[in-house]
Amino acid sequence: MMEDLRWLGIRWTEGPDCGGAYGPYSQSERRAHYVEAWRRLREAGLLYPCICSRKDLAQAASAPNEADDEPVYPGTCRERKDVAGFTEPAGVNWRFRVPEGEVVEFADLNLGRQRYVAGKGLDFGDFLVWRRDDVPAYQLAAVVDDAAMRITEVVRGADLLKSTARQLLLMRALEHSPPGYFHCELVRDAAGVRLAKRHDALSVRHLREAGMTAEKVLEMAGWP
Secondary structure (H helix, E strand, O other), X not given: OHHHHHHOOOOOOOEOOOEOOOOOOOXXXXXXXXXXXXXXXXXOOOEEEEOOOHHHHHXXXXXXXXXXXXXXXXXXXXXXXXXXXXXXXXXXXXXXXXXXXXXXXXEEOOOEXXXXXXXXXXXXXXXXXXXXXXXXXXXXXXXXHHHHOOOOEEEEEHHHHHHHHHHHHHHHHHOOOOOEEEEEOOOEOOOOXXXXXXXXXXXXXXXXXXXXXXHHHHHHOOOO
């Protein structure tokens, strides 16, 4: 990915390839940061262990759509009483206990005012912060890294708008100041379907190998 970005003429001043003041930049090297955040959230009573399988969730919860990447959790494990028995995150999924019915609002720098309601059967439910294979989930890792690296503006796709609402709850719980957010419209094919890994023929790497110039790729992407 970094090689393709360089080919497009995009440069950066810090990262896993060039260092910087807020490293390490590889998440595999930042485990201690994530475990510390997990402990703080667990001690505050904001997390609970979840043993539901993907099959359980598929049968009980509403399916995710292209505007989100996680189904609304039905709350099956929410009232578990054995949280104190888990002193490490590994072995089960860990979910953040969202405040039922709370409205989460933020002003997106591109798409304007956004409003989501947290809770079972609403816009998003209790979400994953740590996976049973002992890996921090995206929501927790993003919040911890953004805070530690003093990120002031996050730019990403509009499919992550609900993730921003989730992350704002995590930031409040961890007493972090949120950055600004700019969510881009998704890039779509001629049929209106968003481009994904299955559209490899339109990937930067594929276009590059086909002989297309960086200037042409940027023009196709609507780069100013």
